[in-house]
Amino acid sequence: MNQDIHADLELYAAGALPPEEMVRYDRHLETCGVCAARVGPALAAVANLVPDTPAPTDVWVRIGHVLDGLA
């Protein structure tokens, strides 16, 4: 199983695996520090493809309402 996991870590990071496989990887990565360390740079790389933009204020207002409800 670990060999399968190693082979497809890049596909996991790219979000290209079928949903059931993503779940299997999630479970494995929770306990395997080696795989987590390997997949980390790939996840960071694709995350850096997303630009920083101003945070949407209206969404923060909505979050605030939810938090008020929880309080």
Place this chain on the structure above:
Amino acid sequence: MSFAVQAAENTERSEDGALAARIASGERGALEEAFQLYGGAIKAMASRVLRNDTLAEDTVQDVFLALWNAPEKYDPARGSLRTFLITLAHRRAVDAVRSEQSRFNREERVPEDVPPSIDDEVWSRTVSESVRAAVERLADGEREAIELAYFGGLTYIQVAERLGLPEGTVKSRIRSGMRKLSNTLAEVTS
């Protein structure tokens, strides 16, 4: 990586850990700080995947409420808070895309690709610029496969169907492209 960039990354990780600890202690202002820092990027990610502003904002809300409810799931040792939150947002957005209702919404409401906003054109970090440059250097087939998977929410099987290529070819292209991106990031940050 220069000393200055390394120092900046170490500082960012340290600050992320401190921020997560404050959120864990129930400090609402800390969650707002995280929102101001990363809410825009998370919405940019969700918008790119979902192509629907309302669904994207719902994703942003879900991600920050998830951080509030379970801040212990973020481990600074495994990466930046920004990467953690964007990864979480990506998973949620892709799940939404893969539901039949979202697919219907996408096709019916927004048939065309949403052009990138002016903000989307802004790349404020050296790392982001380096990774973007690396994407431009990828072979066309690698870039196309990764973008269809990451921003299009498609599995490698669906990418293969879309491009009319064998699944093994698509897997190889995604693997090789992602390795190149990871290596670029490693060069910039090491």
